[in-house]
Amino acid sequence: MANRGKRIKAARETVDRTQRYEIDKAVELVKEFAAAKFDESVDIAVRLGVNPRHADQMIRGATVLPHGTGKTVRVAVFAKGEKVAEAEEAGADIVGGEELVKKIQDEGWLEFDKAIATPDMMGLVGRIGRVLGPRGLMPNPKVGTVTFDVAAAVKESKGGKVDFRVEKAGIIHASIGRASFGADQLKENAMTIMDVLVKMKPATAKGTYVKSVTISSTMGPGVAVDGTHMQALLKE
DSSP: OHHHHHHHHHHHHHSOTTOOBOHHHHHHHHHHHOOSSSOOEEEEEEEESOOTTSGGGOOEEEEEOTTOOSOOOOEEEEOOTHHHHHHHHHTOSEEESHHHHHHHHHHOOOOOSEEEEOGGGHHHHGGGHHHHGGGTOSOOGGGTOBOSOHHHHHHHHHTTEEEEEOOTTSEEEEEEEETTSOHHHHHHHHHHHHHHHHHTOOTTOOSOSEEEEEEEESSSOOEEEOHHHHHHHHHO
């Protein structure tokens, strides 16, 4: 524990907190500081100039990262009829209808990371909304998890799809991979997130839209990224 504390302290002292690094340098620093014995997750936090209390400024969406997240995603699908076989063939970890809802309702079973449902199952799924909602597991058409195309939804979830939603403070958090990823892979994943957020800018948002961007590994310090430079790269 003492050695780990020294590494973290040294890493924090290395980062110039007054500087916003270009994305290439920021990714290099994050990889350099990821010195844990496990493959640390790398995340991005983007503070936006929006007021989530206004419905028209509630930023919520999803995107498939070109290099995935490096995480194994367990997918549950609520479906019936021919959609059951479709979901299973696509690689869903568990598929069910009323019996799956009952298992979650009665046993508190939640051994999955993402839930997908066909529209005709939402009446049933709504019964466990209070269980799924607070954990970010409730299927939602806005992020493509309420759909009859369950095969595509399962494959996207397994292949690196990330959901994001702006918090009260106007911050979006998302995973962009693992410390073991190449620098170019992390950069491309980060740029993909940024591209989606820029395109989602509400017409009612005033002033600076992208206020700050920070990337960090699980055990490493946050590295401030030059958001203006990232947006300029997107226009090239």
